[in-house]
Amino acid sequence: MKKVKLVTTIMVMAFISLTAMSCKNAKKEHNNDEGHNTEMNHDNSDGHHDSDKKEMAMNSNQDGNTEIILKDYFNLKDALVVDDEAKAKKIGASLEKSLENLDVSKYTDAQKLELKDIILDAKEHAEHISKSPIAHQREHFKVLSKDIIDMVAITGASNKLYEQYCPMYEKGSAWLSMNKEVRNPYYGSKMLKCGKVQREIN
Template identity: 55%
Template sequence: MTTVKTVIYTSAIVLTALICISCKDGTKKVAAVPMGNEMHHEDRNDMGNPANNDARDSRTTAILDGYLSIKNALVADNTDEAAEAGGKLVAALDNFDVSAYSSSEQTQLKDIIVDAKEQAEHISESPMEHQREHLKTLSTDVTDMVAIIGTDKKLYEQFCPMYENGSTWLSASNEVKNPYYGSKMVDCGKIQQEIN
């Protein structure tokens, strides 16, 4: 019994040390693992069919493209483009098939998709300040989704300390362009982590 306690205690110390060491750097490079569905879902029926993998990848790309279009429109202070992109993102989320994922991932993805659709719908119907408010939650949803489904795009999670006590967004560029303030403070923010 004492040996078991010693092993557990030692393992806990080693794990804590590894976590502390890995979190030491303030700007983390994170690989959203797995980056491709084929690495994660080897037991799925469509693994041998590249057409099915391509279809999944295109639906994932449509979601990221829709999100990034909203973000870019808000950087440019363009309400109409953000609204149009919000509508496209709703359609992309509707077309996303969660069946290729594990049951726990399906549950998480369904919850994320419901919330992300609500945010995108508000963005498609609202004035700019309201669009920016919904981008904050949408950014969290899309980041959580990417952590599960992966992406072949290099993304940067960026952070503005001033908007609503701190807000993040995803960008395909390492250049900080703030969607929460647009032209008022377009350079306000920093890269928090690199994904992929």
């Protein structure tokens, strides 16, 4: 019986080692392809969608409403990455409500005024996203992203964020991600990896 357990353990260890090695090799091959786009994408992230990390997003030290807004924003970004117009519409509507519920009471008077302006503008773009075809969703996402970046500059975030940048979409467009790996919401499957990390936040 001990012999059988020992053989089983050795086989399991060998399988795990082989799996880990093949994943590593596949990642190396993946990082060496796609000329132009790979040059612009200098990262070693795990490639998961931001929505996969939503459990990490909530932190009791942060304003929960801000984190809800960010969760909706990242889900919207992920929908645009995979060219899912219908999902982007639903999340746009959800984001509009999240923005409406932001509690600005703990901020200074100057910050309150700035946040109210940001939220008013962001809500308008979220509403347009909830009613538009994907090309227009992406146009509104560009301005929405600027609003969310401005919001985070005031509110902070509970996790490290990456401000990413595509030089090709409308003469240059930024967005936020929780992953270092670039997944372009402006071009989706057409140019998935086009872009670079502009800066880290937090």
